[in-house]
Amino acid sequence: MAPSTSSARLMRVVVVLLLLFPVLLKANEAPPFSVKAQLILAACKSVGEGSTYFDVQFCEGAIGSIAGGGADLDYQVFGGIAMRLLAENATSTKAKIDRLLRGGGGGVKLKAEDDVAVARCLQSCQSLYGGILYDWLACTAAVKTRLFGEATRILEKAAAAAKECEDGFGKNNVASPLSAEDDDAFKLAKLGVAFLRLA
Numbered sequence: 001m002a003p004s005t006s007s008a009r010l011m012r013v014v015v016v017l018l019l020l021f022p023v024l025l026k027a028n029e030a031p032p033f034s035v036k037a038q039l040i041l042a043a044c045k046s047v048g049e050g051s052t053y054f055d056v057q058f059c060e061g062a063i064g065s066i067a068g069g070g071a072d073l074d075y076q077v078f079g080g081i082a083m084r085l086l087a088e089n090a091t092s093t094k095a096k097i098d099r100l101l102r103g104g105g106g107g108v109k110l111k112a113e114d115d116v117a118v119a120r121c122l123q124s125c126q127s128l129y130g131g132i133l134y135d136w137l138a139c140t141a142a143v144k145t146r147l148f149g150e151a152t153r154i155l156e157k158a159a160a161a162a163k164e165c166e167d168g169f170g171k172n173n174v175a176s177p178l179s180a181e182d183d184d185a186f187k188l189a190k191l192g193v194a195f196l197r198l199a
Helices: 003-026 036-049 057-068 075-101 110-143 146-169 178-198
Strands: none
Touching: 036 057, 036 075, 036 178, 057 075, 057 178, 075 110, 075 146, 075 178, 110 146, 110 178, 146 178
């Protein structure tokens, strides 16, 4: 007795679904991490888990934004990347401060009574960020020559400078136009310290 047309169709559909099932499962899997992404994640977990200064996601975002190929990635390289990002942050923050002091605003509206206090804080921050940039070359040289203690001392100084800049606004009871920049600078400096302590 031959199977009915509807049962034959149903069997073909079941066979096709069974054949496609592994393909459909594979399509829904998350793509595997690249070797570079795996190295960055492992390194960021080693310095970020339990850190009170930054988290794993901040580390991954920072280091992953400019890390090179997988063969040369180690704690020294990651520390160097954090230093480079800190220098870029300091450069752009100093430029923002210059604009603000010239009255360029940068998206910040000041109340007239806050102008003097904010200007005083910005001048202090300008000096602090200038110090970060001045020390950057010495820090880079220290890392290249594997003088990690000296490099971490310079990075700790940079973290303190970013914190001092931000704290100045609070002490003067005015809103900081540099909150995001100060926070990033502090975290990048601490990230560099964490990596270099493991290098």
